[in-house]
Amino acid sequence: MSGDSRKRGNPLLDLIDLGHRARAAAGSEELAFLLVNDTRRLAAYRQAALWLAADGVRALSGVLAAEADAPYVQWLQRLCRHLHAQVRDGAPRSLTAADLPEELAAEWQEWLPVHALWLPLPAAQEEFAGGLLLAGNEPGEAAALPLLTEWLHVWAHAWRALHRPSLWSPRLWRKRFAAWRAAHRQGRWWRRRPNQILLGALVLCFLPVRLTVLAPGELVPANPAVLRAPLDGVIDRFHVRPNEAVKAGQLLFSFDEAPIASRLEVARQALATAETEYRQSAQMALADARSKNQLAVLLGRIGERRAEAEFLAGQFERSRVVAPQDGIAIFDDPSEWIGRPVQTGERVMRIARPDEVEIEAWVPIGDAIPLAADAPVSLYLAASPFAAVSGRLSWLGHEAMPRPDGSHAYRARARLDGAAGQRIGLKGTARLHGGWAPLAYWMLRRPLAAIRQFLAF
Known part of the structure; x- marks a missing residue:
């Protein structure tokens, strides 16, 4: 599938370098970009597309992101689903428009070159199934197929490592339990009652549960x-x-207006007196030069009295809120x-405003579990304990603040998912949901914290 005129070096060294880059990829987008754009170091092609059974067309060569609504991407979705359904043995398949149903072949010439190669991704689980489509003007080189197959194995391993489920994921534990049952279905040791009890207790200890914390809560105004x-x-x-x-x-x-009103009246009288003195001096200045020298001083005094009167008038107006x-x-x-x-x-x-309400909770210092942004929060009001008010965590204070009862706690605010239907000021108990943890940790968290505080280790 020619289409890349650049000279390739040693293909084995290129394969090793691609493997290093795949394992060092920081995220799935970088890894997908590497597959569709740098596979040309092992085989020449003009266009490449990565298709995953779970996500559809994930990446295209030459572009940063695939637009799901584009006609080209929609056609590739149908083509890759057809190839995935046809190829079940995991072997690469060379194809042209003649190998496809009429509804797919009709648009081949519009979107792809003459020849294409479908490389299924090696995946033991359906959630990682997919394939890489390479298209060019000439058939694929047979000598490049082993290198491409090995490269896809390396890439798929790196992809699964990036998308490995959390250690405490319920789905992962269900799969492990199913595998354990399949491996020991023919045995007899598990039929003994002590072994069953021990195994059940062990499984329960590692059962993933969600950490929660209870805190005093209240409906408060949002803004x-x-x-x-x-x-x-x-x-x-x-x-x-x-x-x-x-x-x-x-x-x-x-406010009590009497003190302000009396001060305002005194200031206004002082202003009137200063203005009267100024007028008298202005009349005397016509005949007396010494009186003329006092005019500037009297003008300054009038300005002071006027500023004081205006300030007190403003105070009088502000006394009514x-x-x-x-x-x-x-x-x-x-x-x-x-x-x-x-x-x-x-x-x-x-x-x-009655429609702008938030949940305010005070998380005790001993219950300050890690809480992610938008963590679920439920408030059970004392006046309505059977109807919880739900919301999402907006922020959690970094410093503990003193409470009226003498304790310290972290303030948390949560925005409501919908209308509260309750008035501001109602109190109750807020339940904040954290991350997942084993049941053993959930049961032993507080006792271990108390022991550490007592023994200081």
Whole structure:
């Protein structure tokens, strides 16, 4: 299958080099790219395609990624499925358009050169089955077939190594158990009761289970508008009740205006006095040169009084706090706030939208198992224990924070999968799901941690 005019070196050295590169590949995409583009070091061709029974057309020569919706890729899918069904002995097969059914042969000339070679991938399991299609203008060289076959064995071994299932994968353990049963089906030792109990206990110890942790949880607003004290003063009155629906611009609470109003009145009177003094000096300056020299000083004094009056007027306006958005007003008992001095920046209340809710959980330090991003989280509310609120982990704090009960815990937030159907503030128990681990580790994790803390080793 000519189509590559480059001179090839020693094919055995090329095969060894390809094997090294396959074993050093960092990922499946790099490995697939290597197969369809660098196999030309062993055999000449114009086009190559890697097809897998589980994934379809995985890679094409000369391109970075195969577009599944492209007509060429769709036709290759049908062609490779046909060849995979026809070739079951694992032997390479040379073919042309004449060897195919009419519906496939009709488009051959549009997509491929005259000759092609189908090389099935060596795979003991159907999930790794597939093949490599090489196409060129001339038939494949018979001398290159042994090298291509060996190269595919090396490549398939590297591919299986990259896609080897996890040690604690349930599928892997099912396969191992089935193989063990097939190997010992004719034996008699397993019929003894002690051996059965021991084997059952051993199997249970390695049974993969998912690590979970229970933590106090609560439904909290996702993106609330936090309202803080705009000035130092005393809150005089709340105009809304806790958990009341409010509209943007609605008056929420106000400070005691008497001190600010009196200071504002004094500042305005001082400004009026300064302006009067300036007018008098301006009239006297017409006849008295010394009075004219005082005009600049009086103008500066007017500026100071005006700035002070404007500042106090702004303080007076800020003493009435309004809602920045629609939502629900979340704060404590108003009687605890009225008459209480607050400082600038102190949080008074939050405005939260009822449809923007998250799960907040506090993971104890001793239960801080590894949690991946988007790990499943379920919240079982105390008010509704049979209907869990499900979500996905958004973030987990890196530092433990103090809790009101004196303990320390890691704060976690989870976004909901759907509408909560429950109001903000309901508490319960959150269940966070981690990775897979053996049952023995799940049972012994806490005892071993306690022993290590006690013995300090």
